[in-house]
Amino acid sequence: MKREISNFEYLMYLNTLAGRTYNDLMQYPVFPWILADYDSEELDLNNAKAFRDLSKPMGAQNEERKEKFVQRYFEVENDGDLTARCHYCTHYSSAIIVASYLVRMEPFTQTFCSLQGGCFDVADRMFFSIKKEWESSSRDNMSDVRELIPDFFYLPDFLLNHNALEFGSMQDGTTLGDVILPPWAKGDAQEFIRLHRMALESDYVSAHLHHWIDLIFGYKQQGSAAVEAINVFHPYFYDDQVDLRSIKDPLKKTTIMGFVSNFGQIPKQLFTKAHPARNVQGKHSSGKDSAASSPATLPFFYHLPNLRSSSVKEQLKGAVGHIVHTDKGVLAVEKNKLLIPPDWSKLFCWGYDDFSCALGNYGAEKTLTVFECLSDWGQCLCAACPNTTTVITGGTSSVVCVWGISANKDKAKSMMLKEVLHGHIEAVTCLVVSLTYNVIVSGSRDRTCIIWDFNTLTYVNQLQQHEATVSAVSINDLTLWKTEFRRLQVTKNDGGRPAEKNGYKWERHLVLCQELSRSTAPAGKQNQRSPAVTALGISRYHAGASSVWRTFPSGRCTSEPVITTTQQSRELSVISISAVTYILHKNPREKFIAQFDRC
Secondary structure, eight states, rough: SSSOOHHHHHHHHHHTTTTTTOOOOOOOOOOOOOOOSSOOSSSSSGGGGBBBBTTSOOGGHHHHHHHHHHHHEEEEEESTTTOOSSSBBSSSHHHHHHHHHHTTTTTHHHHHHHHHHOOOOGGGGSOOOOOHHHHIIIIIOOOOOBBBBBGTTTTTTGGOOTOOOOOOOTTTOOOOOOOBBGGGGTTOOOHHHHHHHHTSSSHHHOOOOOOHHHHHHGGGGGGGHHHHOOOBBBBBGGGGGGGGOOOOOOHHHHHHHHHHHHHOOOOOOSSOOOOOOOOTTOOOTTTOOTTTTTTOOSGGGGGGGGGOOOOSSSSSOOEEEEEEEETTTEEEETTTTETTTTTOOOOOOOOTTTSSSEEEEOOSSSEEEEGGGGGGGOOOHHHEEEETTEEEEEEETSSSEEEEEEETTEEEEEEEEEEOOOOOOOOOEEEEEEEETTTEEEEEEEOOOEEETTTTTTTEEEEEOOOOEEEEEEEEETTOOOEEEEEEEETTOOOOOOOTSSSSEEEEEEEEEEEEGGGGTTTOOOOTOSSOOEEEEEEEEEEEEEEEEEEOTTTEEEEEEOOOOSSSEEEEEEEEEETTEEEEETTTTTTEEOOOOOO
16 A cells, blocks of 8 residues: 555465465465556557456456356356356366466476376467467456466566477467567567566556455455456355365265365455555655655656765765665765674774774774684685674685674674685675575676575576676666667668568667665565576776676576677776665766666
């Protein structure tokens, strides 16, 4: 209601409260079909016709099919048995539906085959096209009223046949492989997921999602409201209408259990009254504007005249080394000092002549505790403090050291080495940690970045292709970067990708995503199924382009260039504003140019 969490998060909370879980395919989380436009070259999220009618169940999306379901309801006598009066004798979520969606990934491949008698289904009945699946469940098939699963909004891998499974060929001779995507996805599963998630968080869906919640989790799930909404399923689908323990007949009990196993079960009812609509963007329930609760419509650099300078609390005595933006103001400390979250009142300091380190209070010159253990690992060049009990350091020894700090009554007592991470062959120059994704990224003079797992303190992947020493790394918890496709006309002499028949081709560019609101962040919670971690590595003197890597749930890592406008070498700076990192290119004339494409 208050726009404090995303639509995706809220639907996951409701599914969990209703007893839905990833651990049971018969009780898998259920998500709605969002879009109805699977034909356009470009997806227009400002057009209401591009969206599915969320106030109606899937069986009522098409008027002709709706009338048939209504007719079925009144033709059947309600005798309390298998022929009970209902609109639908199949369900919108079942084990076979979930397995069919995820059949291209293990272990769901084997699960699907076991449910199908040991082999794949006929090719024409397999999940092979987003558009065909929508047409089947919304219009064409009287026994298909399926909804979606959460994976449609964050996991591109289930749309790709990475395992080269042989599903066979359809009647028209088409061999099944990757799922056929809508034209607006440009043949890219990642682009489909990005736009699909954007549609889920759009203003239209935010304004109408409560209607779908009423159907699935609310007062329209049962009773007269369900009849009026064309939303009545067979009584065996409702957990509270069938008490298996009271049924003495073993044959009838087996029949009911098989019925539920094959066709699914209604989620637990959470609401008995109409679910309130989500508040208008930027408004609290009190009616007052709230910038914190609404995502920024445009990034800050489109409103430069409105920017105001803010003073730092403490007077600095040297070069700035760390900046933190808090609700109470901007905090900054000198080079070789690091503010420690979450209250930012403590400092970790290094860079002393004897290679020692220390802990202190922000704003106080007195050092609280000095540790000499760091001296065994050479000169410390960088550090990261994800919390009050962990410090990560890197330096001339080429290793990344993870330290644990023990404290007594808010006073540090000892600093013990937990793990030494080997991977770089030259000095480690920069470090960053993300508690959201539980990863560490280190940059080095060997021109590489390495991703480490923060939980297990083990190697994950190496990011290469830098032309100079890596001087800064950043992990973006908000997925700041995205790819955008542009249609370009191709000449006959173009030696790039082959053109389409009409003389055009699509090119993918990295652009800045508008979702910069801190309200979209996962609040520091571990999220193992999140769509991507964006790790950005920057060379201090890098001609032409930097690289952005995106790590996906499959463990795959891809690199994409951040293209600059000229081939001159430029000094790259990283500026942190309100926990969002922007990259500015500094040209020889000392003018800063924001290198972003407008989304």
